[in-house]
Amino acid sequence: MKTIENLLEEHPFFAGLDTEYLDTLSGCGQNVVFQVGDEIMRQGDPANYFFVIRHGLVSLLAHAPGRPPITIQTLQEGDILGWSWLFPPWLWQFGARADTVVRVVRIDAKCLRGKCEEDPVLGYELAKRFAKVMVERLAWTRMQLMKIYDPPEKR
Amino acid sequence: MVPSADAMESVPYVVGKVRRETRDTFTLDLFPANGQALGPFRPGQFNMLYVFGVGEVPISISGDPSDPGKMVHTTREVGLVTGAMKRLKQGMSVGLRGPYGTHWPTEESRGKDVLIVAGGIGLAPLRPAVYQVLANRHYYGRVALLYGTRAPEDILYGRELKSWRSNFDLEVYVTVDRASENWRGYVGVVPNLISKAPFDPTHVVAMICGPEIMMRFAVNALLKRGVDNAHIYVSMERNMKCALGFCGHCQLGPKFVCKDGPVFRHDEVAALMEQWEL
Amino acid sequence: MPLKNGVMEMARIETDGLAGLVSAILDVGYRLLGPALSDGAIVYKDLESAEALPAGQEDEQAPGIYRIQKGNSEALFSYIVGPHSWKRFLHPPRIRLACYDRELNPIPETDSEDKVQPLAFFGVRPCEIAAIRIQDQVFLEGPYIDREYESNRKNLLIVAVDCSRPAQTCFCASMGTGPSAHEGFDLALTEIQLEDEPYFLVRVGTEIGERLLEAVPHRPANAEEISQRNAVLARAERRLQRSLDTTGLPELLRRNFDHPRWEQTGKRCLSCGNCTMVCPTCFCATVEEVTDLTGDRAERWRTWDSCFTADFSYIHGGIVRHSTKSRYRQWMTHKLSTWVDQFGTSGCVGCGRCLTWCPVGIDITEEAAFIRSHDMQSKSDSRKRRDGNENH
Numbered sequence: 001m002k003t004i005e006n007l008l009e010e011h012p013f014f015a016g017l018d019t020e021y022l023d024t025l026s027g028c029g030q031n032v033v034f035q036v037g038d039e040i041m042r043q044g045d046p047a048n049y050f051f052v053i054r055h056g057l058v059s060l061l062a063h064a065p066g067r068p069p070i071t072i073q074t075l076q077e078g079d080i081l082g083w084s085w086l087f088p089p090w091l092w093q094f095g096a097r098a099d100t101v102v103r104v105v106r107i108d109a110k111c112l113r114g115k116c117e118e119d120p121v122l123g124y125e126l127a128k129r130f131a132k133v134m135v136e137r138l139a140w141t142r143m144q145l146m147k148i149y150d151p152p153e154k155r
Numbered sequence: 156m157v158p159s160a161d162a163m164e165s166v167p168y169v170v171g172k173v174r175r176e177t178r179d180t181f182t183l184d185l186f187p188a189n190g191q192a193l194g195p196f197r198p199g200q201f202n203m204l205y206v207f208g209v210g211e212v213p214i215s216i217s218g219d220p221s222d223p224g225k226m227v228h229t230t231r232e233v234g235l236v237t238g239a240m241k242r243l244k245q246g247m248s249v250g251l252r253g254p255y256g257t258h259w260p261t262e263e264s265r266g267k268d269v270l271i272v273a274g275g276i277g278l279a280p281l282r283p284a285v286y287q288v289l290a291n292r293h294y295y296g297r298v299a300l301l302y303g304t305r306a307p308e309d310i311l312y313g314r315e316l317k318s319w320r321s322n323f324d325l326e327v328y329v330t331v332d333r334a335s336e337n338w339r340g341y342v343g344v345v346p347n348l349i350s351k352a353p354f355d356p357t358h359v360v361a362m363i364c365g366p367e368i369m370m371r372f373a374v375n376a377l378l379k380r381g382v383d384n385a386h387i388y389v390s391m392e393r394n395m396k397c398a399l400g401f402c403g404h405c406q407l408g409p410k411f412v413c414k415d416g417p418v419f420r421h422d423e424v425a426a427l428m429e430q431w432e433l
Numbered sequence: 434m435p436l437k438n439g440v441m442e443m444a445r446i447e448t449d450g451l452a453g454l455v456s457a458i459l460d461v462g463y464r465l466l467g468p469a470l471s472d473g474a475i476v477y478k479d480l481e482s483a484e485a486l487p488a489g490q491e492d493e494q495a496p497g498i499y500r501i502q503k504g505n506s507e508a509l510f511s512y513i514v515g516p517h518s519w520k521r522f523l524h525p526p527r528i529r530l531a532c533y534d535r536e537l538n539p540i541p542e543t544d545s546e547d548k549v550q551p552l553a554f555f556g557v558r559p560c561e562i563a564a565i566r567i568q569d570q571v572f573l574e575g576p577y578i579d580r581e582y583e584s585n586r587k588n589l590l591i592v593a594v595d596c597s598r599p600a601q602t603c604f605c606a607s608m609g610t611g612p613s614a615h616e617g618f619d620l621a622l623t624e625i626q627l628e629d630e631p632y633f634l635v636r637v638g639t640e641i642g643e644r645l646l647e648a649v650p651h652r653p654a655n656a657e658e659i660s661q662r663n664a665v666l667a668r669a670e671r672r673l674q675r676s677l678d679t680t681g682l683p684e685l686l687r688r689n690f691d692h693p694r695w696e697q698t699g700k701r702c703l704s705c706g707n708c709t710m711v712c713p714t715c716f717c718a719t720v721e722e723v724t725d726l727t728g729d730r731a732e733r734w735r736t737w738d739s740c741f742t743a744d745f746s747y748i749h750g751g752i753v754r755h756s757t758k759s760r761y762r763q764w765m766t767h768k769l770s771t772w773v774d775q776f777g778t779s780g781c782v783g784c785g786r787c788l789t790w791c792p793v794g795i796d797i798t799e800e801a802a803f804i805r806s807h808d809m810q811s812k813s814d815s816r817k818r819r820d821g822n823e824n825h
Contacts, residue, residue: 059342071334074341078351099339139372143344144332148366149275149305151179151233151750162577163530163720163733167537188536207535208724208731233749248537394748396720399577402738403717404745406767409774414576430690432759 004029007105011052013080013129021122028111034098041082043095049106050082056102061095069095073140083130085109162399165205165250166191168226170243176229177309180276181241182217185226185249193253195223198261198283199390199418202253203398204228206243210236213395213413215280216254220287226251229279229311255398257418259284260388264360265294267386270352272301272373274345274365278311280390280417281364285319292324296359299326299352303345303369306333326353345369349376356381362418364390371428374421384422391416391424408433443654443662444635444646451509451633452483453649454592454620458553461645463590466522467555468512473501475515477522480555487512494600494785496794508631510556510624513600514784518713519554519561520568523585530720530733540730553590557618559611560603560782562593564713566617570776571716581735590641593618597626597665599672602785604798607676610782612669620645623662634662677798678805679769679779686770689804690762698800699758701793706739708764708787708795714780715739740764765797 004026008014014022029052034040040051043063051058057076061069072094075081081104084092090109116123167188174182187193193202196216205211212234218227232241243249261284269288273281288298300319304310310329320327328348330341341348346369354361359382363373370389377387393412396402405412408427410419427433446454458465459481467480470487480486491504492512504511532540557565569586572579596603596612605611614621619642623634634654637643654662709715719738724731738745741760746753754760772780781797788796 057341068336070336071338071342073343074330076351140344140347143346143368143372146368147305147332148368149309149332151231161531161580163735164539165531165533165537205533205537205733207533207537208722208728210722211720211733231749248535250533250537392748393753394746396718396738399579400575401572401577401579401716402719403740404719404738406763406771409771411775432754432756433690433763 004031004105007031007054008052011054011105012078013052013133017125017129021125024115024122025107025112028108028115029105030108032104032106034102034104036098036100038098038102040096040098040102040104041092041094043092045092047082047084047090047092048109050080050085050109051096052105052107053077053079053081054103054105057099058102059097059099061097063095069097073137074099080130080133083134085113086127086130162252163397165203165211165252166193167248168251170245170247170249171225172245173241173243176311180229180231180309180311182227182229183240183243183249184218185228185251186224188248192224193226193251196220196254196283197258198287199259199280200254200256201280201398201417202226202228202251202255203395204236204240205250205252206236206239207248207250209239211250211396212236213255213398215390215417217279217282220283221290229276229282231276253398255413257414257416259362259418260360261287261291265291266296268296268354268359269298270301270349270354270359270361270377271299272345272349272361272363272365274303274369274373275305275309276311277363277365277369277390278302281362282312282315284362289319289322289325296355297326297353298324299328299354301328301330301345301348301352303330303332303348303365306331307335307338307340328352344372346372346376349373350380357383359386361387363387367391367428374425374428384425385420387421388418389421389424389428390418442637443659444637444651445654445658446633446635446646446649446651448483448509448630448632450649450651451622454645455480455483455555457645457648458555458590458592462550463553464550465553465555466519468510468515470501474499475501475512475517477517477519477554483509486510486556491598492600494602494789496602496788496796497791498794499789506626506631507629508597508624508626510594510596510622511598513596513598513603514558514561514786516711516786516790518711518784518786519557519565520713520716522552522554523565523589524568524572524579524582524716524718525585526737528581528735530735532730532732534730535728551588551590552585553592555592557591557593557614558596558784559593559614560605560608560784561713562591562614562617563608563610563782564784565591567714567776567778567780567782568716570778591618591620591638592642593621595621595623595666595669597624597669599669600785600789601674602788603673603783604675604677604785605783606670606673608679608779608781608783612673613666618642623665625658625661625665627661632658634658675785675796675798677781677783677801682779682801683770683773685805685808686766686801689809690766692804692807692809694800694803694807695758695762698795699756699761701795702741702757702761703792704741704743704757704760705792706741707790707792709739709741710737711786711790712768713782713784713786714768717745740767761795765800768797769801 059071060073063069168185169188172184201215214228217229334342393405395405398413400414465480469478486509490512492501572582593614618638621636717738721734768780
């Protein structure tokens with residue numbers, strides 16, 4: 001039976017992180033399982049967690065009034081879900097839904113925020129990693145916006 | 156050196172079928188009009204298609220290499236000639252010459268994993284490679300196809316993709332840039348699938364075809380996973396008037412896309428793809 | 434080059450011998466083409482007799498400038514190359530490729546005038562021989578053969594002439610292509626003008642050349658005449674003002690892809706394409722569709738094209754080389770750099786035409802020299818030098 005610390009250690013997102021910090025994080029972490037169709041986070045709710053996806057497919061959703069939510073990206077094993085916990089107003093910008101059975105380590109953000117303020121090195125290590133994810137997601141999103149598959153006159 | 160009867164002369168072919176694939180993509184099934192057929196082709200090669208009085212354009216062959224009697228061309232209406240092609244009817248004639256160009260390394264990748272990455276209409280020049288690999292499946296390791304397009308209604312060869320996916324020994328992942336309300340598949344760009352695709356980075360051959368931006372990102376994702384530049388192949392596209400290396404239009408730096416390509420090993424063109432307005 | 438006892442054999446002919454040569458060539462049945470003065474420039478046209486040669490014409494050339502006027506001498510080759518090059522006969526500006534009916538069956542040419550009449554070029558400069566050799570590689574030595582070029586090139590008779598009066602725009606010596614012809618000719622002439630009437634020393638290159646020489650009065654050249662020839666050639670070399678340093682040039686241009694000079698020169702360039710039209714090695718072409726009102730037949734015509742045209746690099750909805758800068762760079766780097774990758778030699782023969790006929794006087798030797806003296810050195814990571822003005 002793996003401990004939370006083992007699971008985090010294995011996850012690519014935390015590669016290279018000091019064991020001491022892995023310990024801190026696992027202290028704030030909990031194993032959670034979502035069933036098909038479960039709402040993992042709701043747009044507009046307080047961002048009290050972020051999720052380390054260990055298994056399964058998650059749809060990142062955008063909600064607009066008067067229409068069903070649209071999937072804007074699919075995340076899967078190896079990905080991180082949720083970064084709104086880092087910045088005020090600490091509210092989810094998007095929703096997320098489990099498309100398959102999804103296993104995550106759910107990290108308590110309120111708990112973690114305090115620890116990052118106390119220990120800036122921990123804060124920096126996490127900020128670096130999240131920034132990397134954001135840069136990559138931004139690149140992907142920009143590519144989605146570029147409408148690269150559209151015929152010329154439509155672009 | 157191939158002596159040509161006259162290399163710019165087309166052979167008449169007859170339209171057997173015009174199939175609408177998506178809202179702007181269509182496929183022509185063509186057969187020799189007078190029993191004179193073009194030679195066998197290899198996956199990745201193209202023909203020059205001539206529409207009477209309108210013009211001639213290069214189009215990849217997207218049919219089965221083991222059935223060269225039927226020339227299959229999938230294309231999009233993007234100009235005068237392809238617009239005229241879209242309006243062709245069964246029984247009408249087109250001029251064909253070819254096959255031209257370099258081909259996907261389906262033979263060279265025997266004994267390795269195969270990763271096929273296609274974006275949009277880029278699946279069309281890769282389909283013959285899929286056919287060939289599936290027909291000789293025992294030669295290869297893990298085979299995966301990653302396909303991305305704009306939206307669910309733009310998925311090319313949808314039925315075939317589903318049928319390929321139902322093979323136990325072929326993994327097919329389809330993603331879209333923009334989901335529709337009913338879409339339950341992947342959403343996101345194709346290169347994003349590469350980091351998690353099933354292959355051994357030290358023992359794989361990757362074949363990529365799609366918009367240049369997508370190919371560049373896909374290559375980066377592969378390099379990041381430790382795949383060697385010399386095991387990645389891309390298909391480039393440029394304006395062509397002759398396909399014989401004479402008109403000069405298709406030059407990409409020192410390369411003539413018509414005869415040095417369109418399929419290139421990535422290490423040969425990596426620097427060229429980086430240069431703007433080359 | 435026929436050698437006798439290890440010494441290059443030369444013959445001397447007089448002006449009437451030269452006229453005889455012209456007649457002999459015509460008698461054999463060649464279509465003879467040679468220089469003529471037309472519309473204020475030396476062009477290549479059908480040559481009917483030696484009298485039609487533009488005697489005494491002297492040209493002055495500089496970037497963007499071409500002037501020609503009659504001088505005092507009666508020399509037959511006192512001028513240098515003009516806007517025409519021999520490619521207009523080997524790789525004609527406009528040819529019909531094919532004609533089809535609606536079922537795509539070919540309709541053969543009705544005018545069965547056999548283009549069997551072989552071509553003869555009279556007064557071919559050494560740089561032009563080099564240019565023909567370069568085009569031979571493009572059209573005859575690749576995976577496909579250009580039938581039109583092959584047919585025109587077959588049995589081509591070349592009567593070369595050494596240059597006695599290079600223009601200021603010439604830089605053949607630095608390209609290894611002149612001012613004297615060493616090979617690739619049937620006959621080579623050097624005009625020597627010491628007395629009132631010029632005489633010619635002739636070198637024989639082939640058996641065909643030898644037979645033609647036999648048809649006209651000639652005698653072996655003596656030592657003094659040979660030394661006079663050497664003096665003419667030495668004088669010609671001294672007249673050369675420009676040079677192009679080709680040491681490591683392909684790599685130099687390759688690593689300076691993002692050099693700011695391209696931007697500067699791109700601003701001067703009008704994208705008019707003159708350089709490509711007059712260049713003896715440029716070969717780009719396009720295909721035009723020609724239909725008639727009945728709609729029963731469609732012709733396809735091949736015409737000269739230029740990489741400077743806006744849609745040369747057009748692919749569905751976009752132009753790859755959008756800016757004039759990128760098109761100028763394409764032309765120059767193809768000519769001096771990527772041509773070497775493609776064909777093993779430089780694409781430039783140093784004829785200087787592109788300097789003369791450029792309306793704004795862009796000088797390819799100056800461009801190359803500038804980049805060489807301001808080499809950006811770093812071979813990797815040209816990203817740093819990417820032009821900030823481009824939208825990407």
